[in-house]
Amino acid sequence: MAVILRAEGVHLSYGEYRAVCGADLTLHCGEVAAIMGSSGSGKSSLLYCLAGVLPPTEGAVFFDGLQLSSMPDGELSALRRERLGFVFQYGELLPELSAEENAALPMRLAGIRKEHAHAAAGQVLRRLGLGNHLRTRTSKLSGGQSQRVAVARALAHRPDVVFADEPTGALDSVNATAVLDEFLRLARRQKTAVVLVTHDSDVAARADSHYTMSDGVLARRVIA
Numbered sequence: 001m002a003v004i005l006r007a008e009g010v011h012l013s014y015g016e017y018r019a020v021c022g023a024d025l026t027l028h029c030g031e032v033a034a035i036m037g038s039s040g041s042g043k044s045s046l047l048y049c050l051a052g053v054l055p056p057t058e059g060a061v062f063f064d065g066l067q068l069s070s071m072p073d074g075e076l077s078a079l080r081r082e083r084l085g086f087v088f089q090y091g092e093l094l095p096e097l098s099a100e101e102n103a104a105l106p107m108r109l110a111g112i113r114k115e116h117a118h119a120a121a122g123q124v125l126r127r128l129g130l131g132n133h134l135r136t137r138t139s140k141l142s143g144g145q146s147q148r149v150a151v152a153r154a155l156a157h158r159p160d161v162v163f164a165d166e167p168t169g170a171l172d173s174v175n176a177t178a179v180l181d182e183f184l185r186l187a188r189r190q191k192t193a194v195v196l197v198t199h200d201s202d203v204a205a206r207a208d209s210h211y212t213m214s215d216g217v218l219a220r221r222v223i224a
């Protein structure tokens with residue numbers, strides 16, 4: 001499989017504080033990589049670097065061979081919108097918009113026509129069991145339903161890589177398992193690679209590759 005994302009010696013400092021210390025990671029097309037580690041170990045910071053949200057203090061991240069930190073801002077934003085997706089811990093939806101409008105938003109921002117964007121968003125929302133809520137404002141959805149909309153928003157434009165930072169951290173364990181199952185099934189179906197931060201070792205066990213973060217140091221774990 002081709003390499004889609006590669007981090008080489010990534011460091012990230014906030015002032016004097018080193019949050020990420022020399023991380024190396026290679027992600028292939030369609031691969032699901034899980035990152036575990038205690039609170040404050042630098043997982044979110046690493047994700048921000050991998051996704052081109054924060055430039056590394058040292059080292060480099062290459063997406064499809066392009067070094068993110070050397071791209072002009074406009075190109076980097078377009079790449080993030082069109083080829084990457086994000087699922088945040090609390091979903092971060094726009095409450096006044098419907099499920100379909102929220103899930104279609106990245107495509108709309110990328111200039112895709114409304115009919116097409118809504119059709120793609122609707123299809124993914126239906127696969128996630130939200131067919132009856134396409135037009136419901138997300139302020140009226142439950143936690144689990146909202147998190148499914150956040151998953152749909154990250155996947156509907158068929159990105160190459162989705163970054164998911166404890167995407168079900170706000171849900172009870174039954175709901176969390178259901179949403180994660182659907183997320184991973186859909187990502188695998190459309191061959192979207194995933195970098196998943198999780199506290200749940202059962203979830204991590206379903207990934208193709210496994211990393212742990214400890215005091216800013218990322219280590220690959222090989223499971224026999």
Ligand SMILES: Nc1ncnc2c1ncn2[C@@H]1O[C@H](COP(=O)(O)OP(=O)(O)OP(=O)(O)O)[C@@H](O)[C@H]1O
Nearest residue numbers: 014017018019037038039040041042043044045046
């Ligand atoms: N903007 C910031 N400015 C200064 N320090 C920061 C900033 N963001 C994070 N940190 C520090 O960097 C370290 C790593 O934070 P990070 O959010 O990456 O950890 P994490 O592994 O994602 O934790 P959690 O599991 O709680 O989400 C922490 O000690 C945190 O206090």
Ligand SMILES: [Mg+2]
Nearest residue numbers: 043044045165
């Ligand atoms: Mg975090």
